[in-house]
Amino acid sequence: MTTTDSADKAQKLARDAVEARLAACAQISAPVTSVYHWRQAIETAEEWQVLFKTTPACYDALEAHLTAAHDYETPEIIATPAVRVNAAYAAWVRAETVAR
Incomplete structure (x- = not known):
């Protein structure tokens, strides 16, 4: 998962990763409000979350x-392991991604 500050940037990150077969799918969530420390201040920003569906081999x-x-100077890039995945869906993700 990552976040970015515009819908266009989220679309590009999603499309490019899927096109490169690094992810089988990328989902863009509507804007979220992020509140965080940055350079000794508390910031508030509207961001778009992009969730990538990939395999451990492609991470x-x-x-x-x-x-x-x-x-972003320090982009959020977080991997969360799936505890359970439908077998057919997992096979589709593997088929649509290529380990690099």
Whole structure:
């Protein structure tokens, strides 16, 4: 998962990762309000969350891709393991991604 400050940037991050087969799917959530410490101040910003569906084998390549493509100085890139996944869906994700 990552966040960015515009719908257009979220769409580009999502499309590029799926096009590169680093993720089988990317979902963009409507704007969220983030409140956080940054440079000794509390900031509030509207952001778009992008959730990428990928495999453990593709994670490192996806992280590298997002780090290079992201315009944030310190982008949020978080991986959360799936405890259980429908077998057919997991097979689809594996088929749609390529380990790099």
